[in-house]
Amino acid sequence: MPKSENQKLRILYLRDFLLKNTDEDHPASVPEMIAALEKQGISAERKTIYDDIRLLGPEGYGMDLIKTGRRYFIGERDFSAEEVRLLVDMVQSSNFITLKKTNELIKKLEGLTSASEGKLLNKNVYVRNRVKTMNESVYRNVDCISDAISADRPLTFKYFRYNVNKKKELRNGGRLHTVSPFALIWVDQNYYLLGYNHDVSEMRHFRVDRMTELGSIDGPRIGKELFRKTDMSTYTSKVFYMFTGEKTRVRLKFAADLADTVIDRFGTGVILVPEKDESFTVTLDIVVSRQFFAWLSAFGTGAEILAPDGVREMFRDHLKSILNTYE
Numbered sequence: 001m002p003k004s005e006n007q008k009l010r011i012l013y014l015r016d017f018l019l020k021n022t023d024e025d026h027p028a029s030v031p032e033m034i035a036a037l038e039k040q041g042i043s044a045e046r047k048t049i050y051d052d053i054r055l056l057g058p059e060g061y062g063m064d065l066i067k068t069g070r071r072y073f074i075g076e077r078d079f080s081a082e083e084v085r086l087l088v089d090m091v092q093s094s095n096f097i098t099l100k101k102t103n104e105l106i107k108k109l110e111g112l113t114s115a116s117e118g119k120l121l122n123k124n125v126y127v128r129n130r131v132k133t134m135n136e137s138v139y140r141n142v143d144c145i146s147d148a149i150s151a152d153r154p155l156t157f158k159y160f161r162y163n164v165n166k167k168k169e170l171r172n173g174g175r176l177h178t179v180s181p182f183a184l185i186w187v188d189q190n191y192y193l194l195g196y197n198h199d200v201s202e203m204r205h206f207r208v209d210r211m212t213e214l215g216s217i218d219g220p221r222i223g224k225e226l227f228r229k230t231d232m233s234t235y236t237s238k239v240f241y242m243f244t245g246e247k248t249r250v251r252l253k254f255a256a257d258l259a260d261t262v263i264d265r266f267g268t269g270v271i272l273v274p275e276k277d278e279s280f281t282v283t284l285d286i287v288v289s290r291q292f293f294a295w296l297s298a299f300g301t302g303a304e305i306l307a308p309d310g311v312r313e314m315f316r317d318h319l320k321s322i323l324n325t326y327e
Contacts, residue, residue: 006042011052013040018056018065018074023114027071079112094186101139138191138209144216145181145193145208153219154180154198157211168212176213179206180221183232194230196223203230250286250311255279255302265295281306293318 006013017036022028030049037044044052053072057065064075079087091097091105110118148155156176160168179195186192191208203226254262256278263270272280286292293315296303305312 006040009040010037010042010044010048011055013037013042014049014052015056015061015063018063018072019077020115022073023117024066024073024075026114026116027066027068027073029071074114077112081113081117084109084112084117094190098138137212141208141211141214142184142191144214145184148181148216149183151216151219152221153216154178154221155193155195155214155216157206157214159206159210160212161210177206178217179204180223182221182223182227184208185232194227196221196226198222203227246288247285248288248308248311249283250288250305251281251283251307252296253279253281253304253306254299258299258302261299288314290318 056063066075156178159171163169178198181195183194192205194205197204274280
């Protein structure tokens with residue numbers, strides 16, 4: 001039988017066919033493999049297919065190619081269907097990924113499974129009607145920030161927010177921020193840059209999708225010693241919803257049934273001190289802000305600020321101002 005011009009590509013096309021079309025519930029026969037190759041202009045005999053299967057399998061290339069009766073399927077893959085489902089959920093829940101990019105990524109993730117598994121996955125995929133960033137350049141921003149960190153260069157950029165007309169308004173009077181970048185943080189479904197702000201000489205964070213006109217300047221970065229002192233493992237738990245404020249050591253009291261909630265927020269390293277009245281206290285370094293007060297308010301009488309008096313008074317004034325709105 002004469003060989004076609006694509007004969008050297010035969011085993012690659014066979015591998016693609018098996019990955020795309022087979023799984024435990026959908027094994028393929030040798031005649032089906034021969035028919036699939038013929039669609040690519042490649043002729044093959046049964047013996048040739050058996051040889052290719054042996055080369056692709058565990059004894060050769062290492063694919064988990066399983067035989068069941070006279071049929072074959074791919075068993076273990078780089079990503080299981082459950083793992084792909086998890087990745088899809090993460091993409092869907094992320095605010096910083098635009099709607100367009102969400103759909104593109106989900107389509108690519110489906111390609112990590114067999115076609116039949118991908119169809120089942122697609123039936124259960126819903127791009128939820130929730131807030132998605134409107135800034136398509138966020139991916140370029142991430143690359144620019146990563147390159148600046150690797151090259152030890154400060155960044156310059158403008159920062160904006162949306163007004164009631166959904167138009168961009170530049171902050172800082174439209175002037176450039178100069179920041180030495182140190183880390184990218186993903187929290188509350190958004191990407192943030194943590195860096196040393198040259199204008200105010202302190203560590204600040206910025207939402208990546210609110211940055212525009214990024215550029216780098218000659219290094220080196222400054223603020224490295226301050227960054228080394230930053231505990232990244234607890235940074236986001238102390239800065240509520242990434243709003244800035246003054247870091248203060250705060251003593252809090254919670255009802256006993258809120259122990260899980262406190263541990264979820266501050267980690268398993270938090271020290272819970274049991275009290276006699278079926279409550280517990282914690283002492284934490286907190287960035288005090290309205291968002292911290294909002295979080296605390298959700299627990300009603302189940303949470304209380306014990307100290308310091310200044311923060312306790314701030315919280316009381318915060319609650320009074322809300323009450324006054326409804327009087």
